[in-house]
Amino acid sequence: MFKAKVSVTLRPSILDPKGKAAHNALQNLGLTNIEGVRIGKFIELDVQASNEKEARGIVEMACIKLLANEVMEDFDIIFEF
Amino acid sequence: MAKVGVIVFPGSNCDHDAYHALKYVMNADVKFLWHKETDVSGLDMIIVPGGFSYGDYLRSGAIARFSPIMQELIKYAKKGGPVMGICNGFQILLEAGLVPGAMRHNEQLKFICKDVHIRVESTQSIYTSSLQKDQLLTIPISHGEGNYYIDNDGIKGLQDNDQVLFRYVNAHGETTPEANINGSVDHIAGITNKQRNVLGMMPHPERAMEQLLEKEDGKQIFESILQALATA
Secondary structure, eight states: OEEEEEEEEEOTTSOOHHHHHHHHHHHHTTOTTOOOOOOOEEEEEEEOOSSHHHHHHHHHHHIIIIIOOTTTEEEEEEEEO | OOEEEEEEOTTBOSHHHHHHIIIIISOOEEEEEETTOOOOTTOSEEEEOOBOGGGGOSSTTTTGGGSHHHHHHHHHHHTTOOEEEETHHHHHHHHTTSSSOEEEOOTTOOOEEEEEEEEEOOOOSTTTTTSOTTOEEEEEEEESSOEEEOOHHHHHHHHHTTOEEEEEEOTTSOOOGGGOTTOOGGGEEEEEOTTSOEEEESSOGGGSOBGGGTBOTHHHHHHHHHHHHHHO
16 A cells, blocks of 8 residues: 655646735734745545556546646645655 | 526536526526436537535536536537536536636635626627627626636637637726736636637626516526527
8 A cells, every 4th residue: 555645736827815815924923034835735645556656657647637737736746655 | 499408516506597597587498417417418508507516625626527427518518519617617617628727716815706797709609699799798706716727828829719708897898907806817707619619607697687686687698599509
């Protein structure tokens, strides 16, 4: 069993109103060293596969077909052992 | 008489509005299509209604797009069948790739439910053929994720192919920044696909059908559709 941790984020070129709102709130808290905030999604997948390469292929397929919308989002996959 | 199907997903909530508009205002022959059904034969048009299909989990429309009925709808649309996606229906059609682009959260992060002015940008579609170019319609919107996005090449493609059918404007028909109610690229409120048989629009024409509700501009869109279907 492989555990994949997937993060899905809006492309840098795409305005992220949630991140902007959170950034404003952090500024109001006095955390003015924080210069940018982007908010995305975090997804964990348990994958049955015989090796990491196979598991990665399955997770990539899941990201492309459903978990991320490639019109405006990027995804990143990390495996945990 | 035109036969129209209205898809019902778990979480659809404008399905009955669309049904009512077509059956009781437009006198069309309408039936509901549960999302697990797979028979779309004999239909002159399919409406993908508004609502919150599958609770908008993941992204609006992302899960509904994989419903059994959607596989048939995609085939129906690819064969040229008229498909109209309203609000969540537009989001589902985007996820299904039947119209290009994607939806972001409204720029101001608020769910907006109010009447807006939209301008008819092209009459080259069954949805707008009996309207006038630059005509203004007042139609309500009701969405949290209607901030249309497409990249620069995509927007050029839409413009070059005359695919933008409706834009958000002010009461004078101008595309001022304030009139762009949710932050959409190029003020886009509704677009068609290249083949011009699929419409996706965020405003709700089915909610503006009767004088009793003090708005009936939406009726003109349905009149256009039914007139075009009758002469097709």
